[in-house]
Amino acid sequence: MNVPAAWYLVLAALLFGVGAFGLLTRRSALIMFMCIELMLNAVNLTFVTFSRTLGDIGGQAIVFFVMVVAAAEVTVGLGIVVAVFRRRSSTSVDELSELRG
Amino acid sequence: MTLHVPSIHYLAILPVVILFGASLALLLLTALLGSKVTARVATSVTTLASLAAFAATFAQWSYVAQHGATTTIAHAIVLDGFSVVATAVVAVSLFLATLVAHDWSLRERVVGAEYQILALASAAGAVMMTQANDLIVVFLGLEILSIGLYVLVAFDRHRSTSAEAALKYFLLGGFASAIFAYGAALVYGATGSTNLTSVSYFLGSNVLLRPGLLYAGGALLLVGFAFKVAAVPFHLWSPDVYEGAPTPVTGFMASIVKVGAFAALVRVLISSLGTQLATWRPILWVLVALTTLVGASLALVQRNAKRMLAYSSINHAGFMLLGIWAGTTRGTAATLFYVMTYAPIVVATFAVVTLVGGPGDENHAIENYRGLARRQPWLGGALAVLLLSQLGAPLTTGFYAKFAVLAAAVDTGAGVLALIALLAAAIAAFFYLRWVLALYADDDLEAARIVVPRATGAAIALGVGATLLFGLWPGPLAALAQHATVLFNP
Numbered sequence: 001m002n003v004p005a006a007w008y009l010v011l012a013a014l015l016f017g018v019g020a021f022g023l024l025t026r027r028s029a030l031i032m033f034m035c036i037e038l039m040l041n042a043v044n045l046t047f048v049t050f051s052r053t054l055g056d057i058g059g060q061a062i063v064f065f066v067m068v069v070a071a072a073e074v075t076v077g078l079g080i081v082v083a084v085f086r087r088r089s090s091t092s093v094d095e096l097s098e099l100r101g
Numbered sequence: 102m103t104l105h106v107p108s109i110h111y112l113a114i115l116p117v118v119i120l121f122g123a124s125l126a127l128l129l130l131t132a133l134l135g136s137k138v139t140a141r142v143a144t145s146v147t148t149l150a151s152l153a154a155f156a157a158t159f160a161q162w163s164y165v166a167q168h169g170a171t172t173t174i175a176h177a178i179v180l181d182g183f184s185v186v187a188t189a190v191v192a193v194s195l196f197l198a199t200l201v202a203h204d205w206s207l208r209e210r211v212v213g214a215e216y217q218i219l220a221l222a223s224a225a226g227a228v229m230m231t232q233a234n235d236l237i238v239v240f241l242g243l244e245i246l247s248i249g250l251y252v253l254v255a256f257d258r259h260r261s262t263s264a265e266a267a268l269k270y271f272l273l274g275g276f277a278s279a280i281f282a283y284g285a286a287l288v289y290g291a292t293g294s295t296n297l298t299s300v301s302y303f304l305g306s307n308v309l310l311r312p313g314l315l316y317a318g319g320a321l322l323l324v325g326f327a328f329k330v331a332a333v334p335f336h337l338w339s340p341d342v343y344e345g346a347p348t349p350v351t352g353f354m355a356s357i358v359k360v361g362a363f364a365a366l367v368r369v370l371i372s373s374l375g376t377q378l379a380t381w382r383p384i385l386w387v388l389v390a391l392t393t394l395v396g397a398s399l400a401l402v403q404r405n406a407k408r409m410l411a412y413s414s415i416n417h418a419g420f421m422l423l424g425i426w427a428g429t430t431r432g433t434a435a436t437l438f439y440v441m442t443y444a445p446i447v448v449a450t451f452a453v454v455t456l457v458g459g460p461g462d463e464n465h466a467i468e469n470y471r472g473l474a475r476r477q478p479w480l481g482g483a484l485a486v487l488l489l490s491q492l493g494a495p496l497t498t499g500f501y502a503k504f505a506v507l508a509a510a511v512d513t514g515a516g517v518l519a520l521i522a523l524l525a526a527a528i529a530a531f532f533y534l535r536w537v538l539a540l541y542a543d544d545d546l547e548a549a550r551i552v553v554p555r556a557t558g559a560a561i562a563l564g565v566g567a568t569l570l571f572g573l574w575p576g577p578l579a580a581l582a583q584h585a586t587v588l589f590n591p
Contacts, residue, residue, distance in 0.1 A: 009290075016279075016283055019279070020276075020280075023272070023276055029268060029272065032272050033272070033275075036272070036275040036276060036279055039276075039279035039280075039283065040278075040279050040282060042283065043279065043282040043283045043285075043286050046283065046286040046287070046290065047286045047289065049290075050286065050289050050290035053290075054290075054293050056293065056294075058289075058294070058295065059289060062237050062289075062295065065237055065240070065241060066240075066282060069240070069241065069244045069278075072244070072248055073244070073248065073271075073275055073278075076248050076251050076252055076271070077251075077271050077275065079252070079255075080251060080252075080255050080264065080267045080268050080271050081268065083255055083258075083264045083267070084264045084265065084267075084268050087261050087264065088261070093268070093269075093272070096265045096268060096269065098261065098262050098265055098345075099262055099265055099266060099269075099340075099341040099344050099345050
């Protein structure tokens with residue numbers, strides 16, 4: 001069975017959209033965090049699809065870079081979430097309202 | 102199957118190697134020796150590394166002047182006049198910010214070398230962005246710059262606002278990075294490459310029948326950049342992060358993020374998407390108008406010095422965008438000149454704010470500045486000069502920087518936009534002057550004297566000295582920006 005490349009692109013766009021929507025609407029820092037990961041994986045899917053249609057290996061190599069970056073972000077991000085959680089016992093961004101003006 | 106290893110031009114990557122090398126060396130030293138690596142050692146290594154990177158740019162400059170611009174590592178990294186000057190600005194910013202951070206870490210009893218390790222890594226990321234000739238290298242540079250900064254913002258464990266600012270910065274920064282990466286993916290799909298030169302070549306020799314993919318990609322890249330430089334309407338994170346971050350980190354962030362992001366933005370828009378000038382210009386027009394006006398107006402209503410400077414920095418980002426909007430060599434040179442002059446000023450300004458903030462880094466209300474210049478003429482006077490330079494007063498570098506971008510914009514027929522920017526500058530002038538007047542107010546003369554530690558004092562003196570010296574004698578700096586742009590990799 002041969003799935004057209006456009007389907008993958010649409011799927012990636014949907015994933016990216018779900019991630020962006022989730023990031024803007026959800027209030028838990030951890031879920032927002034997962035949404036960023038979802039968006040980065042949509043980017044990976046797009047790169048791989050274009051790499052296939054263009055017959056260019058470059059796009060697949062880029063995916064490794066994006067994966068490493070995503071992993072590094074997770075490490076630092078979770079550290080920050082833990083630091084906030086220790087002080088407030090909550091990861092809801094609604095309670096982060098000391099800084100405003 | 103043969104594996105082709107791309108050739109590496111080591112001089113081109115020398116500053117990145119120095120900064121990263123110093124970062125890893127410090128990390129290793131800390132792991133081996135533990136607490137024997139004192140703040141003094143870490144600061145010495147960092148300042149030496151930044152000076153070495155600065156010296157390396159001289160070697161790079163003479164190479165570029167002789168042999169012209171060159172690319173290396175499979176054309177992903179470029180060495181040209183523009184990258185050399187921007188790299189030098191990053192090195193100077195790191196040097197000044199490290200001096201300020203040293204006294205701050207002694208005052209706040211921050212032990213260990215982690216701060217310097219992260220600052221060095223961030224600076225290496227910024228240098229990578231100035232040299233990037235591939236969207237993925239821009240992305241990597243952006244992430245290396247940002248990930249270090251996320252941690253630096255969270256560095257003050259005594260204030261809960263520090264971690265809060267870091268979380269906000271991290272979530273919105275991650276969002277912006279993902280948007281940028283998606284933009285890069287779409288541009289890759291539309292043009293068949295992420296290499297900026299190839300993209301430019303492809304667009305120059307082909308007519309896109311369905312340019313939707315390219316436009317979508319370009320727009321997403323622009324949104325990603327706008328987030329990073331805090332252009333309105335993508336600026337909402339910036340005042341909170343500026344306020345919550347430890348003050349020396351705010352100064353460091355305000356300078357190197359601007360250098361890295363604007364250098365990369367110039368490359369992407371001018372040298373890669375230059376053929377699409379007519380498409381991105383109107384978008385940039387709106388960004389410039391909103392960024393200058395909103396930045397200046399919201400700065401007026403702030404009561405906190407750090408928030409005020411955050412909005413002021415948003416206003417400055419608008420002026421830097423204005424030079425890019427012009428799309429000409431002159432405009433690019435003007436933006437580079439603006440970044441060159443702004444970086445040391447903003448580090449020095451936040452150095453004074455760090456001192457006034459006092460132990461705990463909390464006295465940032467504008468009332469704390471009343472009468473400062475009367476009690477301590479040198480410290481207050483330095484802040485007054487730095488603020489006047491940001492205002493764009495004559496005899497300071499800020500004046501020439503604003504003049505250059507406005508002239509470049511008018512040159513390309515942006516009368517209305519230049520007027521809007523001028524109006525914004527006038528609004529901004531109001532709050533800078535109000536602050537300067539507060540410095541010279543003659544009440545509250547009994548407040549405690551602020552001790553100026555030696556390193557911070559040196560950083561402030563260097564910032565003030567640079568703005569006055571090149572304000573009286575802007576020729577060499579302006580010529581440098583111009584030469585750098587002439588040597589721009591096409």
